[in-house]
Amino acid sequence: MGAVWTIVTKDLQQRLRDKSVLIFSIAVPLALMTVLNLVIPTSADDVELEPVTMAASIDADDELADVVVSSLAGLSVFQVTVADSEDPRASVDAGDADLGLIIPPGLTEDLRSGTEHSVQMVIGDGAGLSANILIAVTDGLLSEMRSRSVSAAAAIEAGLAPDVAAQLAQEEVDAAGAITAEEGEASDQQLTAGGALIAGQAGLFLMFTVGFGVLSMVAERESGTLARLRSMPIRPGSIVLAKALGAFVLGVLATAVLLTAGSLMFGVAFGNVGAVGVLVLCAVAAATSLTFIVVRLARTAEQANIVQTILALVLGMSGGAFFPIAASGALGAVLDVNPIAAFTRGLGITAGGGGLSDLTAPVLTLLAFAAICLLVSRAIPDRGETR
Amino acid sequence: MVADRVSDEPGTATSSPAAPTPSEQDVLVVTDVERRFGDLKAVDGVSLSIRPGETFGLLGPNGAGKTTTITMIAGLLAPDRGTIEVAGERMHPSAVAVKRHIGLVPQDLALYPDLKGRENLRYFARLQGLRGADLKHRVDEVLEVVGLADRAKDPVKEYSGGMKRRLNIAVGLLHRPSLLILDEPTVGVDPQSRNAILESVEALAGEGMAVLYTTHYMEEAERLCDRIAIIDTGRIQAAGTRSELIRLLGSSDQVRLSGTGDLRAASSAVAQVRGVERADVTDSEVLVTAADAPAALAAIVTAASTHLELADVEITRPDLEQVFLHLTGKALRD
Numbered sequence: 274m275g276a277v278w279t280i281v282t283k284d285l286q287q288r289l290r291d292k293s294v295l296i297f298s299i300a301v302p303l304a305l306m307t308v309l310n311l312v313i314p315t316s317a318d319d320v321e322l323e324p325v326t327m328a329a330s331i332d333a334d335d336e337l338a339d340v341v342v343s344s345l346a347g348l349s350v351f352q353v354t355v356a357d358s359e360d361p362r363a364s365v366d367a368g369d370a371d372l373g374l375i376i377p378p379g380l381t382e383d384l385r386s387g388t389e390h391s392v393q394m395v396i397g398d399g400a401g402l403s404a405n406i407l408i409a410v411t412d413g414l415l416s417e418m419r420s421r422s423v424s425a426a427a428a429i430e431a432g433l434a435p436d437v438a439a440q441l442a443q444e445e446v447d448a449a450g451a452i453t454a455e456e457g458e459a460s461d462q463q464l465t466a467g468g469a470l471i472a473g474q475a476g477l478f479l480m481f482t483v484g485f486g487v488l489s490m491v492a493e494r495e496s497g498t499l500a501r502l503r504s505m506p507i508r509p510g511s512i513v514l515a516k517a518l519g520a521f522v523l524g525v526l527a528t529a530v531l532l533t534a535g536s537l538m539f540g541v542a543f544g545n546v547g548a549v550g551v552l553v554l555c556a557v558a559a560a561t562s563l564t565f566i567v568v569r570l571a572r573t574a575e576q577a578n579i580v581q582t583i584l585a586l587v588l589g590m591s592g593g594a595f596f597p598i599a600a601s602g603a604l605g606a607v608l609d610v611n612p613i614a615a616f617t618r619g620l621g622i623t624a625g626g627g628g629l630s631d632l633t634a635p636v637l638t639l640l641a642f643a644a645i646c647l648l649v650s651r652a653i654p655d656r657g658e659t660r
Numbered sequence: 661m662v663a664d665r666v667s668d669e670p671g672t673a674t675s676s677p678a679a680p681t682p683s684e685q686d687v688l689v690v691t692d693v694e695r696r697f698g699d700l701k702a703v704d705g706v707s708l709s710i711r712p713g714e715t716f717g718l719l720g721p722n723g724a725g726k727t728t729t730i731t732m733i734a735g736l737l738a739p740d741r742g743t744i745e746v747a748g749e750r751m752h753p754s755a756v757a758v759k760r761h762i763g764l765v766p767q768d769l770a771l772y773p774d775l776k777g778r779e780n781l782r783y784f785a786r787l788q789g790l791r792g793a794d795l796k797h798r799v800d801e802v803l804e805v806v807g808l809a810d811r812a813k814d815p816v817k818e819y820s821g822g823m824k825r826r827l828n829i830a831v832g833l834l835h836r837p838s839l840l841i842l843d844e845p846t847v848g849v850d851p852q853s854r855n856a857i858l859e860s861v862e863a864l865a866g867e868g869m870a871v872l873y874t875t876h877y878m879e880e881a882e883r884l885c886d887r888i889a890i891i892d893t894g895r896i897q898a899a900g901t902r903s904e905l906i907r908l909l910g911s912s913d914q915v916r917l918s919g920t921g922d923l924r925a926a927s928s929a930v931a932q933v934r935g936v937e938r939a940d941v942t943d944s945e946v947l948v949t950a951a952d953a954p955a956a957l958a959a960i961v962t963a964a965s966t967h968l969e970l971a972d973v974e975i976t977r978p979d980l981e982q983v984f985l986h987l988t989g990k991a992l993r994d
Contacts, residue, residue, distance in 0.1 A: 275786075276787055279783065279786045279787055280787075283772075283775075283783050286775075287772065287774055287775065290774055291774055496768060496769070496770065496771075497766045497767070497768025497769065497770040498770045498771065498772065500731075500734075500736055500764070500766050500768075500770065501764055501766055501770040501784070501831070502787065503735070503736050503753070504734040504735060504736060504759060504762060504764040505759055505784070505787050505788060506756050506757060506758075506759040506760045506788065506789065507756065507787055508756055509753065509754060
């Protein structure tokens with residue numbers, strides 16, 4: 274191992290001296306994160322919810338229909354203006370309203386009896402996010418009302434006195450009210466936009482960082498120093514191992530710095546440090562293993578640079594380094610094995626409070642990617658073989 | 661001893677004259693080595709041996725097979741056939757211990773330009789297994805040998821071409837190898853640096869180091885090498901000392917006499933001079949062949965002057981260039 278450490282130490286010394294790692298692995302990605310953070314909204318605070326005008330047609334004597342409209346008008350997230358309309362659809366078509374609500378007469382009775390009752394909502398062409406939110410809220414309200422009314426109807430059906438059934442329904446309402454809904458995070462949740470940006474950029478530039486190991490190997494082959502190393506009393510595998518180890522160390526350091534700096538700069542927390550550390554190690558292993566293929570394919574440092582850049586950009590973009598990518602079927606399966614996507618998913622899990630035990634899928638994806646790359650690299654003839 | 665010429669007959673290459681009788685003392689013994697690249701037979705039945713303190717030259721044009729031969733000797737490439745032994749141990753790309761016996765100075769400048777001269781040497785010395793005081797001592801020593809002690813703290817990228825070449829050689833000397841392999845070490849250097857490099861090689865051989873020196877500069881081979889193998893198209897065409905190789909030409913020195921007068925009479929007179937083998941008349945001059953032209957020159961000029969008013973006298977002595985031309989039918993630098 275003495276020869277391996279000697280080579281690794283020299284390589285790291287060279288990289289630090291020529292500042293290439295500091296520039297391309299840390300300064301550039303941090304600058305890019307800052308620019309993208311300015312260009313792309315990365316937090317919910319940046320989303321403006323427009324006021325909504327809703328044209329409503331309800332029966333004035335229908336108690337629950339009135340409750341629905343009053344509840345919607347009382348939303349505090351954004352302003353909702355309710356306008357009575359005989360034909361909400363026409364109001365929406367005319368552009369007088371963003372949203373139309375049509376509640377046919379008999380909502381209260383139908384809910385109490387458990388009978389199906391159709392409520393229509395008409396959304397205008399220019400309606401924004403607020404109108405869609407309003408539809409979702411309406412749907413939720415009606416579901417809750419139906420649930421309570423069915424409970425009461427069931428009680429009466431079971432022979433309970435109407436006043437007892439009413440009491441039960443009221444208890445259910447009270448119980449529902451006792452449940453406090455707090456903002457929580459699931460262990461498999463997606464990262465926030467800011468977190469996804471940091472994770473994606475860290476993953477993308479990890480590909481470039483470990484590429485320095487490849488370039489070093491190919492540059493040594495070009496300059497003749499590789500031949501000199503191979504003429505020395507060191508095991509043939511030591512040189513490749515040293516280059517991989519050097520790339521690995523650089524990759525881990527650069528990714529750790531990017532995640533730390535990114536989270537401090539943009540206020541993103543990635544969660545359990547140990548779990549994130551394991552994830553970083555696996556991601557760097559996957560990225561480093563890809564470089565073995567590049568070494569085999571490239572004859573010159575220029576070729577290696579081009580191949581590495583293409584791979585980094587393809588994996589980075591398809592892995593969501595710049596914007597989220599979603600696909601289903603075979604393409605979705607391909608995207609799932611993308612190491613940058615797996616890395617980002619893993620950080621989503623840790624950011625949501627997940628620990629090591631929750632990282633099985635992304636970790637296995639990354640390690641499988643690494644293993645496959647190593648196997649493929651063994652099967653590819655070395656185009657730069659010394660003659 | 662007369663240099664041997666390798667037979668063109670298949671199967672006779674194993675008795676190559678470059679390794680007449682390998683002995684246990686030989687640092688390097690190459691036996692019937694062959695290497696192909698696809699359809700191209702880059703090295704074809706090469707055999708040679710080198711003794712301690714001997715400088716052995718591989719002389720041939722670009723593409724003759726010199727670099728492929730030393731690449732195999734240095735353990736970078738496995739031969740398709742034949743064996744290579746260094747200090748009695750079999751050389752192979754996967755071998756480790758045997759590589760301690762060789763110091764390779766590749767044709768490329770195998771250095772790290774961003775590192776200082778001393779840093780380059782320390783790095784390679786560590787890979788050769790040197791540590792501590794021994795490492796420091798050897799680094800200082802080789803810097804003195806190649807005359808770079810005063811520039812050791814400068815980055816290599818600030819060195820001149822000649823200085824880089826000298827540092828390139830220094831790396832090969834760090835671990836006191838039994839066999840130093842120099843692949844065209846003077847390519848692209850100024851005359852002063854070239855002379856310094858040649859002097860270093862002479863000094864190392866004088867200390868008992870075996871040197872394998874490839875070059876396509878005839879004058880370097882003539883100056884440095886105790887024995888020379890002329891290699892072309894992957895085969896050793898002939899091998900021996902310089903004088904042995906020149907004897908292969910079967911010709912002696914030549915003196916060209918030009919002037920006005922009776923050329924035929926002058927030719928006849930010169931032919932009588934002791935040491936002159938023959939004298940021929942061409943269109944405008946007398947061409948004299950002699951075993952040792954400088955020794956017989958005064959007598960030749962005297963004899964010719966009786967019939968000619970001499971305008972020019974030119975002596976041509978055969979050299980390795982002519983030997984190469986004679987053996988291969990082409991010039992060394994083709």
